[in-house]
Amino acid sequence: MIKRIKKIKGNRLFVCKGDTVLVLSGNDRGKRGKVLKVFPERNRIVVEGVAFMKRHSKPSAKAPQGGIIERERAIHASKVMVIDPKTGEPTRIGHKFLNVDGRRQRVRYSKKSGETLAG
Numbered sequence: 001m002i003k004r005i006k007k008i009k010g011n012r013l014f015v016c017k018g019d020t021v022l023v024l025s026g027n028d029r030g031k032r033g034k035v036l037k038v039f040p041e042r043n044r045i046v047v048e049g050v051a052f053m054k055r056h057s058k059p060s061a062k063a064p065q066g067g068i069i070e071r072e073r074a075i076h077a078s079k080v081m082v083i084d085p086k087t088g089e090p091t092r093i094g095h096k097f098l099n100v101d102g103r104r105q106r107v108r109y110s111k112k113s114g115e116t117l118a119g
Helices: none
Strands: 020-023 032-039 044-047 052-057 067-072 074-076 080-083 093-100 103-110
Touching: 020 044
Parallel strands: none
Antiparallel strands: 020 032, 020 080, 032 044, 044 074, 052 067, 093 103
8 A cells, every 4th residue: 555645735844954952752752863864745854863664685795795774764844843952951942033134034033032043
């Protein structure tokens, strides 16, 4: 059976590549890691050192030995919370508009400390 994934066009996530996040639920609850990849159309992210899966690979030119390879898999974005760069604690993310060179630019900020986040 093929699992169909409903893709959402124009979906924006609160997390960006490079953010440090805290995992809220699941087997890796409480772990912190850096976001490696973001899949906004599926509401999923890949976090460094979290949610490993085992991949069985045949011997090939790249991996002549073959065997079982462990790598991170995507988890749902609602299971993580962004870490505030100022305080080091988990925080919610807000959006505000700043005037930069006469243009309005949308920026993310931490709800706890009010500090703006990159991305």
